[in-house]
Amino acid sequence: MTEPVQSISPIRQTAIISAIAVLLSFTLTGFFYLLFYGVDGRFWQAMTMAIVVPWGISIPLGLYMSKQRFKLIQLTNRLKDTQGKLRKANKALELRANFDGMTGLLNRDSFLSQLSKLRGDQDSNALLIVDVDHFKDINDNFGHPVGDQALNLLGKVFHKILRKNDIAGRIGGEEFGIFLPDTSALEGQIIGEMVRHEIESIIFEPCHNIRHVITAAMKNADAALFTAKRRGRNQVVLYEPGMRANSSLPGRERPRDLSLTMSDSNYR
DSSP states (O other): OOOOGGGSOHHHHHHHHHHHHHHHHHHHHHHHHHHHTOSOTTHHHHHHHHHHHHHHHHHHHHHHHHHHHHHHHHHHHHHHHHHHHHHHHHHHHHHHHHBOTTTSSBOHHHHHHHHHHHTTTSSOBEEEEEEETTHHHHHHHHOHHHHHHHHHHHHHHHHHHSOTTOEEEEOSSSEEEEEETTOOHHHHHHHHHHHHHHHHTOOOOSBTTBOOOOOEEEESSHHHHHHHHHTTSSSEEEOOTTOOOOSSOOSOOOSSOOEEEEOOSBOO
16 A cells, blocks of 8 residues: 555655656757757756756755645644544533533533523423432431442433433432423323332442432422422422422431422423
8 A cells, every 4th residue: 555645754655756847858859959969978968957956956855845734734644633632521521511520410500501592492382390208317327438339320311311412410419300391190100100110120339238218308389398298209290380389398308219290291
């Protein structure tokens, strides 16, 4: 396979250029000399000059130009490498700016920004907000690294269950938002049940051979959240007009339950 020109060293490039120049000079000089003067005593002298002069000019000039070109190619390659590293750095910064490093979901600002843009695009939308039940107990009993593992597992559940156009984000320490565009109340309720069941089925072992059931409350309004907790959790509650929030939620329920509440699908 022919070697790329940019990979040829400056010396080799100069030698090739000089050889071409000498060959052309020798051929043209010999042709025109024979054409006009024929073979005489000065023929070989002229042919010698046709070889020496091109070599004398092309070697230093070609070497200089080849070195400059070689440096330019190296500079271009370094620039390309720098641009590639810069694109990777920008992508990493963008990921850090828009996504939560723990779960891979959108962070709070990005989620709320996309929610603001998308919620008016369809006539029927649904919004869920997921709050992990007694997450402080997980951190206190097993340590924060184990709590981080639990959050990571929840993020994987959302990636697995949600549809392509759905968006999910971590909007608080253990609170997540799920926006379901173009989704009716019934469809949102079904998806909510799927998420609830998947969370309840997570295999989470903070200690060897000891499974802990991760529980969460899903809400899209404080009123629906209160209703879900008041009814005992582990259920889907669709927000209805007249529901009211209450800051004084019932006492600490058993940690192994799951509640889900969902807003009206015509979310604005």
